[in-house]
Amino acid sequence: MKCQTVQHLLDDYVDGLLIGEEPALVARHLASCPDCARQANGLRELLQSAKALPRHIEPHRDLWPGIRGQIEKGSKRRISRAGRFTVLALAAAVLAILAGSLLMLDHPRPLNPGLAAEAPVRLEQEVLVVEAEYQRARRELVAAMDQLPRRLAPETRTVIDQNLAVIDGAIQEIRASLEKDPENVFLFDMLVAEQDRSLQLLGLEGAITSNTW
Amino acid sequence: MTEPAVDENALVTSAQSGCLTSFESLYRMHSGRVHGLCLRLTGNAAAAEDLTQETFIRAWRNLGGFRGDSSFGSWLFRIAVNAVAARYRTELRRAACESNAPARSVQFDPTLRLDLQEAISTLPAGARAVFVLHDVEGCRHEEIAEQLGVAVGTSKAQLHHARRLLREMIQP
Numbered sequence: 001m002k003c004q005t006v007q008h009l010l011d012d013y014v015d016g017l018l019i020g021e022e023p024a025l026v027a028r029h030l031a032s033c034p035d036c037a038r039q040a041n042g043l044r045e046l047l048q049s050a051k052a053l054p055r056h057i058e059p060h061r062d063l064w065p066g067i068r069g070q071i072e073k074g075s076k077r078r079i080s081r082a083g084r085f086t087v088l089a090l091a092a093a094v095l096a097i098l099a100g101s102l103l104m105l106d107h108p109r110p111l112n113p114g115l116a117a118e119a120p121v122r123l124e125q126e127v128l129v130v131e132a133e134y135q136r137a138r139r140e141l142v143a144a145m146d147q148l149p150r151r152l153a154p155e156t157r158t159v160i161d162q163n164l165a166v167i168d169g170a171i172q173e174i175r176a177s178l179e180k181d182p183e184n185v186f187l188f189d190m191l192v193a194e195q196d197r198s199l200q201l202l203g204l205e206g207a208i209t210s211n212t213w
Numbered sequence: 214m215t216e217p218a219v220d221e222n223a224l225v226t227s228a229q230s231g232c233l234t235s236f237e238s239l240y241r242m243h244s245g246r247v248h249g250l251c252l253r254l255t256g257n258a259a260a261a262e263d264l265t266q267e268t269f270i271r272a273w274r275n276l277g278g279f280r281g282d283s284s285f286g287s288w289l290f291r292i293a294v295n296a297v298a299a300r301y302r303t304e305l306r307r308a309a310c311e312s313n314a315p316a317r318s319v320q321f322d323p324t325l326r327l328d329l330q331e332a333i334s335t336l337p338a339g340a341r342a343v344f345v346l347h348d349v350e351g352c353r354h355e356e357i358a359e360q361l362g363v364a365v366g367t368s369k370a371q372l373h374h375a376r377r378l379l380r381e382m383i384q385p
């Protein structure tokens with residue numbers, strides 16, 4: 001075997017990944033070539049040092065308060081999200097009454113009411129719940145607005161619709177990223193934030209429409 | 214005096230039903246291991262703290278999905294690697310693209326011998342992640358490839374690259 005071949009095989013040799021007659025051929029070369037033998041020994045030394053590195057390294061500060069804070073904020077966020085949907089559903093109901101229709105709205109599903117630390121929920125499941133609530137709130141707002149006579153200035157409406165389209169695009173992108181990385185808490189928070197913006201805009205549109213009526 | 218053995222399974226069950234105090238005990242038992250892993254994988258103290266927190270927050274959110282098929286520690290390990298991989302995805306992808314290109318040499322002063330710990334932290338992200346997972350943590354290339362979302366060949370190439378750079382840095 002040539003030095004170049006041996007050095008190419010050295011990683012797999014020390015990792016025990018060579019098969020057939022290769023390990024014996026490499027070993028025979030190493031026994032007779034000081035240069036390659038030095039390479040092999042250097043590599044083994046490196047691997048020994050790597051194995052000896054401590055695996056446990058305590059952080060310099062206690063990270064638990066931050067973790068607990070995030071977990072508790074998560075439960076508050078879920079509760080306030082339930083509140084948000086209630087308010088928006090009520091707003092939609094008011095719009096519906098103003099429009100003289102008897103559009104019936106479901107009560108939003110109560111989400112872990114009043115829990116300091118609720119039982120853990122899989123993020124994927126939570127995404128599904130949040131999505132369903134968002135879609136329903138959006139449908140209800142749109143339906144309620146459709147009952148109102150439209151007196152919104154066309155240019156105002158265009159601006160709102162353009163903004164809605166931008167937010168919808170962002171929501172699509174975040175959904176696609178979440179599909180690839182379903183447990184990414186930050187993507188999830190972004191999704192909720194964009195959905196909030198979308199519903200706020202829809203609510204605003206409804207409010208402006210009903211005021212000018 | 215011997216400490217009463219803490220029953221990790223009981224803590225997990227209790228945390229799964231929503232007990233934050235039990236989850237804190239699990240954090241105390243595993244924080245050093247998770248933080249050590251994040252610190253080695255990132256080579257950055259601030260990022261390691263951040264990712265350690267993220268790992269435990271993700272773990273809390275996903276506790277319902279922990280069935281005890283593996284130990285709680287190795288379940289946390291995978292969450293931590295996923296969290297790091299998600300954060301460094303762009304760098305890891307770029308590293309994967311570069312693995313076929315001629316290896317760049319890292320800028321370092323050859324008269325300055327780094328210790329292994331420091332040297333690892335100066336590696337490019339992809340090479341560092343593969344070296345830490347393979348040579349420090351003892352993972353197989355197949356596992357690494359799956360966790361980092363790269364090909365097995367890329368993992369091998371990155372390991373070769375990392376070992377060469379490290380030897381240049383720490384061995385006379």
Ligand SMILES: [Zn+2]
Nearest residue numbers: 003033035036
């Ligand atoms: Zn040779």
